[in-house]
Amino acid sequence: MPRLVSHPDEVKIVTRRFGMGAAEIDRYIELGGYESAKKCLEQGPEFIINEMKASGLRGRGGAGFPTGLKWSFVPKQSTKPKYVLVNGDESEPGTCKDHLIFLHDPHAVIEGTVIAGLAIGAKTGFIYLRGEYRYLIEIVEKAVADAYAKGFLGKNIFGSETEFQVIVQTGAGAYEVGEESALMESLEGKRGVPRIKPPFPAVVGLYGGPTVINNAETIATVPHIFAMGGAAYAAVGSERNGGTRLFGISGHVERPGVYELPMGYNLKKMIYEVAGGVRGGRQLKAVVPGGSSTPVLLPSEIDLGMDFDQVGKAGSMLGSGGVVVIDDQTCIVEFALRTISFYAHESCGWCIPCREGTDWLKKSLTRFHAGFGTMKDIDNIQYLAENMMGRTFCPLGDAAAMPTIGFVKKFRKEFEDHLNGKPCPFAKHVEVALV
Amino acid sequence: MSTESLSIFSPQLAARFDALVEKYPLRRSALIPMLLYAQDEIGYLSDAVMEEVAERIGITTLDVRNVASYYSMLRFKPVGKYNVQVCTNISCMLRGAYDIFEHLQDRLGIGHKGVTADGVFSLEEVECIGVCCWAPALQVNYDFHDDLTNEKVDDVLASYRAKARSEQAEGGSAHA
Amino acid sequence: MPDVTFTVDGKKLTAPAGTLLIDACRKAGIEIPAFCYYPGLSLQAACRMCVVRQEKVPKLQTACTTQVGEGQVFVTESAEIAQARKATIELLLGNHPLDCPVCDAGGECELQDMTFKYGAGESLYVEAKQHREEQKWSPAVYFDRPRCILCYRCVRMCGEGMDVWALGIQSRGASATIAPNGGDHLDCEQCGMCIDACPVGALTSDTYRYKTRPWEMNHVATVCTHCGDGCKVTLGIRQADNGTDIVRADNRDKSGINGDFLCAKGRFGFDFVESPDRLTKPLIRNAAGTLEPATWEQAIRHVASKLKEVRAAGRAIGVIGSNTTTNEENYLLQKFARTVLGTNNIDHVRSTDYPGFAAAMAGHDHRAASLRDTQTAKAILLIGGNPTEEHPLLAWNLRTNFRLNQARLYIATDSPIKLERQALMSLQLPVSLESGGYESLSDFLGGDDNALDFGAMDDVIESRPTQTDTVPTELTHAKTFREAVLAEDSLIVIFGEEFRGAAIQKLVAWGLGKENVKFAYLGDYVNSRGAADMGLLPDLLPGYVPVSEPGAFGEEYANLSKQPGLDAVQMLDAAGRGELGALYVVGADPIASYGVDPAAFENTFVIVQDIFLTETAALADVVLPSASLYEKTGTVTNSYGDVQLVKKAADKAGVKTDFEILVRVAGGMGIDIKKLVPFGTTGKGGVTADMGQSRGAQSGEADRHAVWLTANNLEPRLSPFDPLAVLDEIQRLLPAYQLDRLNLFGGNDVPSQPGFVPVSDLLAQAAHQDVVLPAHDGLFTSGTLGAHTVALTEIRQYQHSVSDAVVAETAAD
Known part of the structure; x- marks a missing residue:
């Protein structure tokens, strides 16, 4: 069972009910649950969207698009049914926040889904969880059943004339399905290959209907926004970055865990104070600030506020909020190899630059890490990654290329140390080279 | 149908x-x-x-x-009754996942995608399973086991082996 | 969509808003490279080759998915774009086997061309390439996985284009691969469209694999010999010991009436030309009664003298022509029969009732649909038949028209057909072929509610929704169908041999009563329509002019009898009665077709011109080995009246074209050949050729000069064996064949204009129903030709084994 952590700097909004048995509906109601949905039902779509805009909530999946704005893009009139889609395909390495949300507070997700549905005029919402989360799917399915039993879902939610259905869906192992249009494909029973955009989901989404798709954390945040007021929520975070964020700190820290901290919280403080510093008193070598796809930061670069804008300015991305801390005993080449191996495994194969690029990066880095690299390989790896950037069908290519470029640029010396048949100075686990 | x-x-x-x-x-x-x-x-x-x-x-x-064939959890060949899936992705790797994986290979006598002779276990190196903050971790079928050490892994294996044995004693698997 | 103006590479372009940038550019002559884009198929944006720079957009955009809008500015070639494309090719080449020296596609490969253009000449990787063995998916299709670049053209061509959906994409990432529906084999229509669409050598055909290099072939565009649709097919020709071989048939430049399409028969069914069963020497029956090889001189002399003898004796002579010879040959044959043999006993094995169609359409201009019309028509009513099997190009057109233009297809048949998947409505008719009951549909369409007898459909009714009142569900449905058809502003009515004689008359009369209704009447063979158009009929001259009122032909044709002759069946009956002195058969097998007792020919001198020893040839007195359609020049007319040029591709030592044989026989009979074939510069009907004297043709001007000659009908006709000399005469005498010669000789299909000559006494003649023998050839059969085509035979056997396997599996369940 995932361990819960706590730190005084935390501002517990989304995690407020964690560890309090809120997966049980009665307990959830006791803790103020479903009040936001009722309020939203009374106030109507305009109120919801205004409040969401006021909250400054930006998508927690990684791209950071303002949620209220996204909802407002959905056309009011539509001949096809509209849908709300909750992306719980949490798969970005370094990220396990949604895991805790589904485990401890599944009704927050359901309630947020209802509110999103009210905002756009949808009658159906889907909560899609990655297939590996089977036990969480069972928890969410039970929560949904309980909500139906209470009349919070169904033909007449909360005794009103409004209908809202929720269907829980399982994935079956595919990082790429985290991409919103790929998720829709998957939900329609197809290969998880993204769709051509435009049209965007807000206009043509699931089953061809206008669709709002949000990350599970985003949706779980929604009821809290209406409980505390959009402005109050916005006030918690930094400029243009409303509220809190669930930061999952993993890797070489003393106290890894998921912490809810205000947007803009200092990364250095997060590592050294919140997570207890580098494990075993070692030195910090690097930090991956927002899941495996975000470019690595050097220790000299981590004195910055963790919000979308500040991390972006530092040349990386806030991403999914998965902070991976790397100590000085780690081989960056091996880390880069493990990262690219993941993207090669998860590339859907649709477009050439991603399919072939991730594969060749993996092959080159494998050989390189085994000590069979040449100086030219280093340039080659960077060239390959740079030529994937911005050229692929979906962001997965960038997700693979960006960190690779970062590793080569910032740790070129360490790559060079692998040259001339020298074994990896750190790693014990060297895969057999392909040559 | x-x-x-x-x-x-x-x-x-x-x-x-x-x-x-x-x-x-x-x-x-x-x-x-x-x-x-x-x-x-x-x-x-x-x-x-x-x-x-x-x-x-x-x-x-x-x-x-x-x-x-697109989805990595779906397979076209049988695996062991208990499929041990070890995450070796970055967060787990940093906290010793490869040691755990090696330990499992030694203990089970099989490699990646191998199945033990008795069909009780199979072993697989998998991508991130979403338990990064409690790394290293593995899944046996759908059950998560986190904060692993070699000793803990041995306990995990022992518990499933016992389960397999008791089921066999009962005269067949749960869904036979 | 209103037009918008945008800028590409500094040029102002205009196109309807929403046009894809790649299409707009291609139209303006700006080539944007692409692997995955294929006009008419769904968009993929997968290959990333068509990336362009759009002003004010941060990332490079794919031209295949960008819709042009007012004021947009694009750059399609720059250092940045060239680098992006080069990098993509480098990635592809990383795992590509680079076995171009042995690859079928080498020399005509899009990957090669793009590598050449963008210069990805350096190998960036030292890792071993992933080798996979080639896979045989069917007798038609092989897959070489390492060569595949995953552009998904094949998958879409098979699914969207063919509506077969036999190819899929499996696994993901670098393991992603194209996979066939049978696991390791293809269970499909074996059309080979996937091979055609493949930009590289990943999909190859059994008939062509490792046979030659593309540059060792000459490419001759001609017309497929297998069905009445008349697809343009390009034959790849290579020198061989005994002439020239056809090593490949494909849809090379997609410039024909068939657009992107070619079916299995067109693509794989050409090896009959090399069949060991081919006749290559004339045969004369000797005193012992066996056929014995002879020289052409002996054979021609024998035939000529025998014919003269029979003619002199005043005995009847019959002539049966072919559905697969050219218009010129057919015209010549009937002219030979009527003017040299002096008889109207001429016919062909009719696969359908074109004279009946001509009678029904008499006097109505612009009411005949060309095959191209079926690509764009807003609404089509298909009655009877099964185009998917018997008219594959028509089926392709209907599917494509539905997919791209949302054409409304109405289908009325007596049993379900695959095209119903594209149909807006379909109506199952309570008729069978035997009852000829299709006729009643005309009455029903005309307003007679009681015309269709749904009572005969008890077995079908069970599976339908229950009746709600006294009106049968079927009738209600049929009325809805009729209302929808009647509500169409324009309509093409397509039908075939289910309608003959009066039935055609009735259906056409119904349609003529409506505005904007056009008709297409389907025949079976490559020149079924041409055979009828050219007057291989006992009662009708070319252009359906009655022999009783021959008009201009009366002056042109010496000795023309105004008495209609015997049709094919009557000729065979006459032979049986010993009343037929000679029977001259060209490219037909009446004994097999009509099931005649060979003994009937005891007192008849039988001459057969054919490419194989057919049942009729086997008992002939003289057999003359003729050239196939792929070995001659001329024109053919498809079911829809579209005329196309047939070009000589292959050559077979020992054979002669039917045209030449006829001219030689006529010559042997002492006829003035110029009266038969208007060649040379003198004599009636001859053509005076301007060989450039008036224009001072100079070196280098030859081609332009030829164009000029063509445009002015001045091609020199210097040989009695030049079939195009006869085409001149056809054009001169047949109002329907006023063809656009420039387009015709340019390799395009040109519609004949069947403002059919009124044929007043036709109906009485056409009462003879059993003279029509529909072939109903399917996707892999083609009469005698199909039986002698190894590739098609193998596919037939394979298809049989695949369907057997399915039956066996089901049984095992």
């Missing part, structure tokens, strides 16, 4: 599938869950499984194969 007797699935699962295909705006939305649940019962996606699923949804077997 009109009558249960023609189904290769248990009556319970067949009934579940009957409901599942009606649950969505489009029948084929049920495809991925069906494949996963079918695999849970049968052990893997045999040709017969894919043919019946195709028929239930009303698509071609080719179409089912196209989709099934």
Whole structure:
């Protein structure tokens, strides 16, 4: 069972009910649950969207698009049914926040889904969880059943004339399905290959209907926004970055865990104070600030506020909020190899630059890490990654290329140390080279 | 699929599938869950499984194969009764996942995608399973085991081995 | 959509808003490279080759998915774009086997061309390439996985284009691969469209694999010999010991009436030309009664003298022509029969009732649909038949028109057909072929509610929704169908041999009563329509002019009898009665077709011109080995009246074209050949050729000069064996064949204009129903030709084994 952590700097909004048995509906109601949905039902779509805009909530999946704005893009009139889609395909390495949300507070997700549905005029919402989360799917399915039993879902939610259905869906192992249009494909029973955009989901989404798709954390945040007021929520975070964020700190820290901290919280403080510093008193070598796809930061670069804008300015991305801390005993080449191996495994194969690029990066880095690299390989790896950037069908290519470029640029010396048949100075686990 | 007797699935699962295909705006939305649940019962996606699923949804077997082969949790060969899936992705790797994986290889005497001779265990190196903050971690079938050490891994293996033994003593597996 | 103006590479372009940038550019002559884009198929944006720079957009955009809008500015070639494309090719080449020296596609490969253009000449990787063995998916299709670049053209061509859906994409990432529906084999229509669409050598055909290099072939565009649709097919020709071989047939430049399409028969069914069963020497029956090889001189002399003898004796002579010879040959044959043999006993094995169609359409201009019309028509009513099997190009057109233009297809047949998947409505008719009951549909369409007898459909009714009142569900449905058809502003009515004689008359009369209704009447063979148009009929001259009122032909044709002759069946009956002195058969097998007792020919001198020893040839007195359609020049007319040029591709030592044989026989009979074939510069009907004297043709001007000559009908006709000399005469005498010669000789299909000559006494003649023998050839059969085509035979056997396997599996369940 995932361990819960706590730190005084935390501002517990989304995690407020964690560890309090809120997966049980009665307990959830006791803790103020479903009040936001009722309020939203009374106030109507305009109120919801205004409040969401006021909250400054930006998508927690990684791209950071303002949620209220996204909802407002959905056309009011539509001949096809509209849908709300909750992306719980949490798969970005370094990220396990949604895991805790589904485990401890599944009704927050359901309630947020209802509110999103009210905002756009949808009658159906889907909560899609990655297939590996089977036990969480069972928890969410039970929560949904309980909500139906209470009349919070169904033909007449909360005794009103409004209908809202929720269907829980399982994935079956595919990082790429985290991409919103790929998720829709998957939900329609197809290969998880993204769709051509435009049209965007807000206009043509699931089953061809206008669709709002949000990350599970985003949706779980929604009821809290209406409980505390959009402005109050916005006030918690930094400029243009409303509220809190669930930061999952993993890797070489003393106290890894998921912490809810205000947007803009200092990364250095997060590592050294919140997570207890580098494990075993070692030195910090690097930090991956927002899941495996975000470019690595050097220790000299981590004195910055963790919000979308500040991390972006530092040349990386806030991403999914998965902070991976790397100590000085780690081989960056091996880390880069493990990262690219993941993207090669998860590339859907649709477009050439991603399919072939991730594969060749993996092959080159494998050989390189085994000590069979040449100086030219280093340039080659960077060239390959740079030529994937911005050229692929979906962001997965960038997700693979960006960190690779970062590793080569910032740790070129360490790559060079692998040259001339020298074994990896750190790693014990060297895969057999392909040559 | 009109009558249960023609189904290769248990009556319970067949009934579940009957409901599942009606649950969505489009029948084929049920495809991925069906494949996963079918695999849970049968052990893997045999040709017969894919043919019946195709028929239930009303698509071609080719179409089912196209989709099934996309998802990494779906497999086309049997695995052990307990499929041990070790995450070696970055967060787990940093906290010793490869040691754990090596330890498991030693203990089970099999490598990646191997199956023990008695069919009780199979081993697999997998990508991130979403337990990064409690690394290193693994999944046995759908059960998570986190904050692993070699000793803890031994305990985990022992508990499943005992489970397998007791089930065998009862004269067969749970769904036989 | 209103037009918008945008800028590409500094050029102002205009196109309807929403046009894809790649299409707009291609139209303006700006080539944007692409692997996955294929006009008419769904968009993929997968290959990333068509990336362009759009002003004010941060990332490079794919031209295949960008819709042009007012004021947009694009750059399609720059250092940045060239680098992006080069990098993509480098990635592809990383795992590509680079076995171009042995690859079928080498020399005509899009990957090669793009590598050449963008210069990805350096190998960036030292890792071993992933080798996979080639896979045989069917007798038609092989797959070489390492060569595949995953552009998904094949998958879409098979699914969207063919509506077969036999190819899929399996696994993901670098393991992603194209996979066939049978696991390791293809269970499909074996059309080979996937091979055609493949930009590289990943999909190859059994008939062509490792046979030659593309540059060793000459490419001759001609017309497929297998069905009445008349697809343009390009034959790849290579020198061989005994002439020239056809090593490949494909749809090389997609410039024909068939657009992107070619079926299995067109693509794989050409090896009959090399069949060991081919006749290559004339045969004369000797005193012992066996056929013995002879020289051409002996054979021609024998035939000529025998014919003269029979003619002199005043005995009847019959002539049966072919559905697969050219218009010129057919015209010549009937002219030979009527003017040299002096008889109207001429016919062909009719696959359908074109004279009946001509009678029905008499006097109505612009009411005949060309095959191209079926690509764009807003609404089509298909009655009877099964185009998917018997008219594959028509089926392709209907599917494509439905997919791209949302054409409304109405289908009325007596049993379900595959095209119903594209149909807006379909109506199952309570008729069978035997009852000829299709006729009643005309009455029903005309307003007679009781015309269709749904009572005969008890077995079908069970599976339908129950009746709600006294009106049968079927009738209600049929009325809805009729209302929808009647509500169409324009309509093409397509039908075939289910309608003959009066039935055609009735259906056409119904349609003529409506505005904007056009008709197409389907025949079976490559020149079924041409055979009828050219007057291989006992009662009708070319252009359906009655022999009783021959008009201009009366002056042109010496000795023309105004008495209609015997039709094919009557000729065979006459032979049986010993009343037929000679029977001259060209490219037909009446004994097999009509099931005649060979003994009937005891007192008849039988001459057969054919490419194989047919049942009729086997008992002939003289057999003359003729050239196939792929070995001659001329024109053919497809079911829809579209005329196309047939070009000589292959050559077979020992054979002669039917045209030449006829001219030689006529010559042997002492006829003035110039009266038969208007060649040379003198004599009536001859053509004076301007060989450039008036224009001072100079070196280098030859081609332009030829164009000029063509445009002015001045091609020199210097040989009696030049079939185009006869085409001149056809054009001169047949109002329907006023063809656009420039387009015709340019290799395009040109519609004949069947403002059919009124044929007043036709109906009485056409009462003879059993003279029509529909072939109903399917996707892999083609009469005698199909039986002698190894590739098609193998596919037939394979298809049989695949369907057997399915039956066996089902049984095992």
